[in-house]
Amino acid sequence: MIFNSIEFAFFLVIVFFIYWVLLKKDLNLQNLFLLISSYFFYGWWNWKFLTLIAFSSLTDYLVGRQLGKSQNQSTRKGLLLISILINLGLLGFFKYYNFFAQNFVDAFLFFGSKVSLSSLQIVLPVGISFYTFQTMSYTIDVYRKKINPCKDYIAFFAFVSFFPQLVAGPIERAGHLLPQFLKARFFDYKIAVSGIRIILWGLFKKMVIADNAAMIVDGIFNDYSTQSPLSLSIGILFFAFQIYGDFSGYSDIAIGISRLFGFDLMSNFRFPYLSSNISEFWKRWHISLSSWFKDYLYIPLGGNRKGKWFSLINVLIVFLVSGFWHGANWTFIIWGLINGLLYVPLYISKGIKDEEFTQLRLTNLPKILFTFILVGFGWVYFRSPSVYDANQYLIHLFTGSGSAMYFSSSSKHLLVSLICLIGIAIILIVEIRYSRLKKGEVTLSNFQLILLSLLLLFMAAFKNPISFIYFQF
Amino acid sequence: MMKKFLIQLSKYFLIIALIANLLSLISNFLLKRSSIFKASFLVNNFDPEQAFDYFIIGSSRGLTSIGSEEIDQKLTTRGINLSQDDTGLPSQLLMAKHFFESGFRASYCILVLDEPDFEHSSMQINDNDYRMAPYLQRDYIYDYFRERERGIIRPYTLGKYVPAVLYSYYNTELFIPSLFTLFRPTYRHRFDQYGNYTYPDSQLNPENESLKFIQVQKKISNTLLYEFEEYLRTRGCQLILYVAPYENRELIIQQEVKAPLINHSSTLLENSYFYDPIHLNEKGKLEASSLLAKELQPLFQK
Numbered sequence: 001m002i003f004n005s006i007e008f009a010f011f012l013v014i015v016f017f018i019y020w021v022l023l024k025k026d027l028n029l030q031n032l033f034l035l036i037s038s039y040f041f042y043g044w045w046n047w048k049f050l051t052l053i054a055f056s057s058l059t060d061y062l063v064g065r066q067l068g069k070s071q072n073q074s075t076r077k078g079l080l081l082i083s084i085l086i087n088l089g090l091l092g093f094f095k096y097y098n099f100f101a102q103n104f105v106d107a108f109l110f111f112g113s114k115v116s117l118s119s120l121q122i123v124l125p126v127g128i129s130f131y132t133f134q135t136m137s138y139t140i141d142v143y144r145k146k147i148n149p150c151k152d153y154i155a156f157f158a159f160v161s162f163f164p165q166l167v168a169g170p171i172e173r174a175g176h177l178l179p180q181f182l183k184a185r186f187f188d189y190k191i192a193v194s195g196i197r198i199i200l201w202g203l204f205k206k207m208v209i210a211d212n213a214a215m216i217v218d219g220i221f222n223d224y225s226t227q228s229p230l231s232l233s234i235g236i237l238f239f240a241f242q243i244y245g246d247f248s249g250y251s252d253i254a255i256g257i258s259r260l261f262g263f264d265l266m267s268n269f270r271f272p273y274l275s276s277n278i279s280e281f282w283k284r285w286h287i288s289l290s291s292w293f294k295d296y297l298y299i300p301l302g303g304n305r306k307g308k309w310f311s312l313i314n315v316l317i318v319f320l321v322s323g324f325w326h327g328a329n330w331t332f333i334i335w336g337l338i339n340g341l342l343y344v345p346l347y348i349s350k351g352i353k354d355e356e357f358t359q360l361r362l363t364n365l366p367k368i369l370f371t372f373i374l375v376g377f378g379w380v381y382f383r384s385p386s387v388y389d390a391n392q393y394l395i396h397l398f399t400g401s402g403s404a405m406y407f408s409s410s411s412k413h414l415l416v417s418l419i420c421l422i423g424i425a426i427i428l429i430v431e432i433r434y435s436r437l438k439k440g441e442v443t444l445s446n447f448q449l450i451l452l453s454l455l456l457l458f459m460a461a462f463k464n465p466i467s468f469i470y471f472q473f
Numbered sequence: 474m475m476k477k478f479l480i481q482l483s484k485y486f487l488i489i490a491l492i493a494n495l496l497s498l499i500s501n502f503l504l505k506r507s508s509i510f511k512a513s514f515l516v517n518n519f520d521p522e523q524a525f526d527y528f529i530i531g532s533s534r535g536l537t538s539i540g541s542e543e544i545d546q547k548l549t550t551r552g553i554n555l556s557q558d559d560t561g562l563p564s565q566l567l568m569a570k571h572f573f574e575s576g577f578r579a580s581y582c583i584l585v586l587d588e589p590d591f592e593h594s595s596m597q598i599n600d601n602d603y604r605m606a607p608y609l610q611r612d613y614i615y616d617y618f619r620e621r622e623r624g625i626i627r628p629y630t631l632g633k634y635v636p637a638v639l640y641s642y643y644n645t646e647l648f649i650p651s652l653f654t655l656f657r658p659t660y661r662h663r664f665d666q667y668g669n670y671t672y673p674d675s676q677l678n679p680e681n682e683s684l685k686f687i688q689v690q691k692k693i694s695n696t697l698l699y700e701f702e703e704y705l706r707t708r709g710c711q712l713i714l715y716v717a718p719y720e721n722r723e724l725i726i727q728q729e730v731k732a733p734l735i736n737h738s739s740t741l742l743e744n745s746y747f748y749d750p751i752h753l754n755e756k757g758k759l760e761a762s763s764l765l766a767k768e769l770q771p772l773f774q775k
Contacts, residue, residue, distance in 0.1 A: 457641040
């Protein structure tokens, strides 16, 4: 059940009415209903994995309670270790077992020894990386005594499985989201309207830009060896906006739906393609993950407390782990490494101050374009099935051996490409404007919303509804 | 608060639905007055008072294997090619109905039958059936879609009453092309003024080689053909079945349907006639049309 499906529309309407009409006076019943709805939402995809999310929630609930009771430091450390081992163990098994097994075998083969280690037919549970990180952040924060352990198990289970952000974030911190489950929620007209607005904006990004771009991107990446440099460049441009439209669109819809239920989620994107350097980009792209790694990996590793070179290593570790978090493939690791290496010069120079919002000027336009191009090259590794394919893609881009133009190979492809370009232009115009206004959230006027809805209706790829890319992570 | 929210939501929903339906009706109007698809091309470019001698119906093989222009030159007849690529026999019967229901007449219908339709036809909607959608208000077209649509979203079935559903779902197929016809109403999408289309020479087989054919036993027994034949009979039109050339297949056909059959599956003996294994290029089309005209002459004289 994806956000842009008819099934989800029915689900949302039913849940919304029961939540606000029948249960509005009872917080516990509201939470219980959200928990049931969230499990139903998740179970729609594969009910068997509900046990996994329930087990993960139960582990951290119990560990959290014990952490609250214990003052003994070694006991507390042990409890934290249990939680981390269980959570990362599940994540590691489901997401990384085959990767490690294969690389283990390959490594031995490289040195002339044959090792037999069979790979398993493991189905990756949707959103496991997201809810695992969310529930881990709770335990770590309780351990650090930043928050108190949650006594209300229904509220806690609902916090872990909250359906708007369960499968692709934003990865919420317990300190921000969990208290919202514990206090009475009242329907707020203005918040609900802002929710609808941001949902529409998210749907536009997902269905008009990402889903249309996917058709062209798939065609180009699947047959890159015959494509011309122009076509390969368009492949990178469209994938950059496909993944942005897909993921930021999802985040916007998640934030909007949460508002309909009286919840406030953190912002996950802030106009990343207007960044004038890589450092800025990573402060604006997938903010909830970047800040998670900063708080729970970079700082525990020592952060910048042990000197410049030590912190540089920490930065590279964070980028590598971040890449690996995305998927069990060397392509993601290389992607993380590329971004880390691009970040290094900025980190060493420290001369550039990152801006929260970009004021587009002629002077910073080349920097923005240069940053976009660098990010785009990184996306080639992110999108390609293997490092070899990514390298070949870039070689073909620069050597120009192909002549095919997938994006204009038929009237249909040309039309879809045109829609993508119009969508990209709209997104850039809107983001430049809001960036100038120093507003992190796009809040369109009534007239603009009607226009956006019509554009959505007549430009969206309704026949090509693609699951959100980040579901696989 | 909730009441106000729902009222506002309903208000905006109605405004958007109203504008979307209005735009869809305009889109429908533009497509119906254009020549972009065969259905409207027929209605807008020909006079029903002037009867055709024949019309050609088929898929991409019907569209590109035979040229009505070449046949007309040889037989001094008047024909039109109403074939559409990516269609099956049910869509072709629908096009035949559209021909007659639009007031046109013809003595013969040359049905270019494809192998997948020899014994039975899929009940699914074909990829290019949307080209008939501008005439969804007509019962025979609506019934065609209604009988075939499955699933929760049924754009054709709903589209008769709420055009926005159809035109938004098929936005790249219908809505955006309709905007294009606003500027070029006479544009035809991949066919000429007679409804024919020609593929270029194949880039795969530059060398001219003699072909080797594999003999394949086939039976034509599709029950839909009886319906097709009967429908045409009530309109005073005779069905002629035609099997267009293949690059490497010789079909030995056992026929259960009474309509005359012209089997040219293995008549073109060189690969220079072909664009790909099932489609002809211009040279192939001229040759196939010439051979077909010879076969049609005695049939037309009857």
